[in-house]
Amino acid sequence: MRGFSLSFQLDPRHKEPLYRQIYQRVKQAIMAGQLKRGSRVPSVRALASELGVARATVENAYGLLMAEGFLQSRGQAGTVVSAPESLSSPEPAPVRKDAGRKPINPMLPSVSSLPFQLGLPALDAFPRAIWSRIVSRQIRHTGMNDLGHPPLAGTDVLRHAVARYLQLSRGFTCRPEQIFICGGYAPVLDLIIGSLLQPGDGVWLENPGYPVTQAFFRAAGAVAMPVNVDDEGMNVPQAVKQYPDARFAVVTPAHQSPTGVTMSLARRMALLDWAAQQQAWIIEDDYDSEFRYHGQPLPSLKSLDTQGRVIYAGTFSKVMFPALRCGYVVVPESLVEKIEAYCPLRICGTPPLVQSSIAEFIEQGHFYRHLKRMRQLYAERRGYLEQALTAQFPAEVLRVNQQVGGIQLSASLNTRLDDALIAKNAREQGLAVQALSDWQVERRERGEALRPNGLLMGFPNISSQEQAQGLVQRLERVISGFLK
Structure with missing residues (x-):
C-alpha cells in the first residue's frame, strides 16, 4: 500500500449502499494520486474485517472498480491499482504554507462519525x-x-x-x-x-x-x-x-x-x-x-x-x-x-x-425498549474494546479504568507518555480519541501530581471484536511511536 491506508468510516444512514461508499473512497484515492499505479490494495477479507462489513460488500465494490479499469486482480499476488500513471499521479497544486494548519478542536463533535468519537450512540442499533x-x-x-x-x-x-x-x-x-x-x-x-x-x-x-x-x-x-x-x-x-x-x-x-x-x-x-x-x-x-x-x-x-x-x-x-x-x-x-x-x-x-x-x-x-436494549448492547461493545486494549497493550503502558456505565471508556497511560500528543497524532490518523489532560479546568504541566494522563474513547459504534482489534492496532501504531 506504500503508506496509504484504506481505513475509513462507512455511514449506514447514507443513501448510497455500503459497497458504493467503498467504491467511491477507493476511486477518489486513485484519482487523487494517493494510490499509485501498481500499488496493492487490501484483500477482500482484510478490508471487510477492518470496516466491519460482509466480504460480499467489498467484493461488489472491487468488482465495479475492476470493470471500470481502476483495479486489476493478479491472483495470488493480490489486487493492484491499474489506472494510468497520468490519472493516479496528478500534478500537485501549490499549497500555501499555512494551509491545513488550522488546529482541530477535539472537544467539538465531528461532522462525520469517526472511530472512538465521544458522545455518539450506536447509530446502527436505533430503530x-x-x-x-x-x-x-x-x-x-x-x-x-x-x-x-x-x-x-x-x-x-x-x-x-x-x-x-x-x-x-x-x-x-x-x-x-x-x-x-x-x-x-x-x-x-x-x-x-x-x-x-x-x-x-x-x-x-x-x-x-x-x-x-x-x-x-x-x-x-x-x-x-x-x-x-x-x-x-x-x-x-x-x-x-x-x-x-x-x-x-x-x-x-x-x-x-x-x-x-x-x-x-x-x-x-x-x-x-x-x-x-x-x-x-x-x-x-x-x-x-x-x-x-x-x-x-x-x-x-x-x-x-x-x-x-x-x-x-x-x-x-x-x-x-x-x-x-x-x-x-x-x-x-x-x-x-x-x-x-x-x-x-x-x-x-x-x-x-x-x-x-x-x-x-x-x-x-x-x-424504554430502546434503552433496555442499549444497556445490554453497550456492555457488550465496551467489552469488545476493553478486551482488544488489554490484549494489545501491557498494563504498564495502558490500563483500562473500570466503570459501571456510560458510552465512553477511559484508559490511563504510562507517565512517560503525553496523552495530549498521542491524541493529536491519533486524530491525524482518523481516530477521534481525546486526552484526559485536555479536560482540565486549570492546565497543569506534564508530570504534576494532579495532572490526568489518559485517553477517552467512544465505543458504541464498535460492532464486533474484529473491528475493535483493527482499531486498537491502529491506535497501537500511534502509541508505539512514543515508546521508542
Whole structure:
C-alpha cells in the first residue's frame, strides 16, 4: 500500500449502499494520486474485517472498480491499482504554507462519525423504521395551527411525556411547566446562564470536566472554580473550604464525565446542604445515566433535592441520536417565571415536528425498549474494546479504568507518555480519541501530581471484536511511536 491506508468510516444512514461508499473512497484515492499505479490494495477479507462489513460488500465494490479499469486482480499476488500513471499521479497544486494548519478542536463533535468519537450512540442499533413511521404519521396529521410559531418553551405534548418519563426513570416528580425544551446541551446552558448568572459569579466545575461547560461559563464572565474529582466524585468538602461563596455548581453525579465515577451519597447530601445554605444553584448534567451495565440506573441528585436548588439537564442526543438536536432542562418552581421571561431572547432549535415525534416515541414505549436494549448492547461493545486494549497493550503502558456505565471508556497511560500528543497524532490518523489532560479546568504541566494522563474513547459504534482489534492496532501504531 506504500503508506496509504484504506481505513475509513462507512455511514449506514447514507443513501448510497455500503459497497458504493467503498467504491467511491477507493476511486477518489486513485484519482487523487494517493494510490499509485501498481500499488496493492487490501484483500477482500482484510478490508471487510477492518470496516466491519460482509466480504460480499467489498467484493461488489472491487468488482465495479475492476470493470471500470481502476483495479486489476493478479491472483495470488493480490489486487493492484491499474489506472494510468497520468490519472493516479496528478500534478500537485501549490499549497500555501499555512494551509491545513488550522488546529482541530477535539472537544467539538465531528461532522462525520469517526472511530472512538465521544458522545455518539450506536447509530446502527436505533430503530429507524419505527422512527420513520412515527415521523411520517406526524407529518400526515400536521394541521394549520401547527404551521405557526412554535411554543418558546417546547410543545406541551413533549413536556408532558418528559415529566412522566422522569417520574418513572429518574425518581422525581415535576410539572410540565417546569420543563423547557432546548436544542441540545449548549442551548440548555445558554438558557440557564442567560437567566441566572451575573458576571463575576463563581461556579464549581469538576476537574477534570466537560470542556464545553467550562467554555460557556467563562464566556459569560463567570469565575471558574476547579474542584478535584476523586473516587467519590466532586470533592465537595474541598470546594466548601476553598470556594464557599460560589453561586453555581455543575456536576455529573451518576457517571462523572470523564472519569466515570459515581458521586457518593455523602457527597450528594453535602452538596445539597451547601446549596441550601448559600442559596446557590446546582446544575445536574444527567447526560448518560440510563446506560448502567449492572443493576438499575441510580436515582438522580434531583430526586434528593428538598429545597429546590437543583436544575436538572437531560438530553435525547445520547439516548436516541445527535441529529435530533433536542435536550431539556427541569427548573425548580421558584425559577419558572424567570426562565419563561428569558425564553423570548433565545430560540428553541428543535422543530415541533421532531418534538411531537419524540413524544410519540416515548408514549408508545419504544423509548424504554430502546434503552433496555442499549444497556445490554453497550456492555457488550465496551467489552469488545476493553478486551482488544488489554490484549494489545501491557498494563504498564495502558490500563483500562473500570466503570459501571456510560458510552465512553477511559484508559490511563504510562507517565512517560503525553496523552495530549498521542491524541493529536491519533486524530491525524482518523481516530477521534481525546486526552484526559485536555479536560482540565486549570492546565497543569506534564508530570504534576494532579495532572490526568489518559485517553477517552467512544465505543458504541464498535460492532464486533474484529473491528475493535483493527482499531486498537491502529491506535497501537500511534502509541508505539512514543515508546521508542
